[in-house]
């Protein structure tokens with residue numbers, strides 16, 4: 001029955017072989033420590049969520065920004081970060097400190113450190129999370145979203161390479177299908193973990209795997225680093241953690257992360273005596289599509305929208321400013337929850353979908369993921385990108401029509417039975433009111449003003465924001481409506497850690513022998529993003545906190 005527990009001993013035991021775990025393991029091994037890297041999934045899942053990610057990274061004052069004419073600096077980034085985080089609790093002490101440390105990293109060493117490992121970014125910087133319309137409030141004042149050349153796999157690759165080199169050299173050992181069920185704590189010190197050996201499962205990466213137990217194990221070390229990810233794959237847990245300030249939890253959601261993002265380890269570490277803070281802070285999207293070709297259960301894909309689509313709630317009311325596509329994720333979520341319905345609508349044209357729809361995820365961007373320049377160039381040609389076109393044709397959330405009346409009829413077919421049917425005349429009135437504002441490059445419609453404003457940024461004009469036009473301009477058609485579901489994704493709170501990544505006990509003292517990094521630690525401190533994220537901050541948060549924890553655990557073992 002037992003999983004050769006005598007062999008499972010190392011200086012550092014890392015729980016979770018996602019990005020944070022890979023970084024922590026590589027850093028600890030570089031410092032000369034032996035490392036055991038455990039994961040409940042098989043080797044085919046190495047890299048965890050990061051593999052599936054778009055690989056967007058938050059950088060401040062990068063050469064890419066400067067080349068695109070963006071003036072950015074640490075002070076502006078700090079204003080945006082703290083305006084978004086809105087820290088307001090005593091337990092925000094460490095998250096604040098992590099936020100400041102991370103900002104210094106993003107404005108300093110981050111790009112060059114990654115670059116020297118072979119990491120590269122796409123030259124056009126994206127403008128994610130444009131904000132709530134106030135200088136001191138939520139959002140990015142300037143574009144900062146740097147997409148990795150190679151997307152998520154391109155982020156994982158340098159760290160996987162370092163880890164595999166150490167495996168070849170005998171300093172790191174993998175323990176796949178080792179599911180940790182508890183910490184081993186002796187005399188108040190974390191000295192290891194115990195758990196179940198899961199039966200081998202050859203399922204493709206990302207697919208749910210068997211939970212059948214074939215044995216047990218205990219692994220011991222002088223340091224335990226927990227890097228087990230967030231809770232977004234357990235939709236019931238997401239609902240239970242849902243904060244009242246975001247309204248009622250949605251009955252229907254799609255899952256933006258694989259099933260292994262199950263949150264179990266967060267509860268296990270807490271039960272052992274570590275502190276969890278800000279569990280009610282989370283980052284879910286409002287532009288989720290049900291994947292017509294799913295990899296995991298309830299698989300949802302997020303649209304990364306440009307600013308031009310008209311956004312209607314389930315009953316056909318236009319969303320108020322500043323809830324435009326790509327501006328204020330949680331503000332929009334809060335607004336939509338108050339409508340009492342689980343979905344909303346984008347209304348757009350073929351011209352808008354061609355220029356403004358990007359889908360988040362490595363598998364949805366074969367050109368960037370495969371570093372295929374010819375395929376990438378086809379984005380500027382007529383027609384939507386292949387994966388977007390495939391969703392348009394096969395996705396259950398899409399309606400395409402030549403006239404607005406046909407479009408609304410299609411929306412009523414797709415919409416829920418318990419939602420009052422959309423009235424074509426009312427939808428026409430909303431669309432025509434918006435279209436009348438398109439005759440000038442100025443006007444009083446805040447979204448139209450934002451569209452014109454976005455196009456003064458070269459990157460947006462080049463590849464992201466369609467030439468302003470009327471939705472009812474036949475030459476821009478056909479018309480398209482997209483039903484948008486709520487998509488679970490990131491956990492913003494988590495294990496409270498100090499600036500060395502040490503887990504803390506309820507009295508604020510370090511839990512000897514125990515570190516945490518990545519999403520399980522709220523990307524540092526137990527929630528360095530506070531209430532709102534600026535995007536591209538999650539992967540970078542895993543890299544930064546994994547590096548800190550790996551180095552600190554290695555140093556503690558040495559002493």
Ligand SMILES: Cc1cc2nc3c(=O)[nH]c(=O)nc-3n(C[C@H](O)[C@H](O)[C@H](O)COP(=O)(O)OP(=O)(O)OC[C@H]3O[C@@H](n4cnc5c(N)ncnc54)[C@H](O)[C@@H]3O)c2cc1C
Pocket residue numbers: 015016017018019020021038039040041045047048049050051052053054055056057178179180181227228229230256257258260261262264265360361362490517518519520535536537538539540542
């Ligand atoms: C589609 C998609 C797109 C994204 N795009 C971006 C982006 O562009 N930019 C950005 O910054 N972020 C993005 N993210 C978010 C980012 O990828 C994640 O926040 C990050 O990768 C989390 O890494 P992690 O190492 O903390 O956790 P994970 O990747 O979740 O890894 C945790 C590992 O721990 C293992 N584990 C869990 N519990 C146990 C246990 N009890 N025993 C043993 N093993 C366990 C899991 O199996 C898993 O392998 C995206 C995420 C997704 C899914």
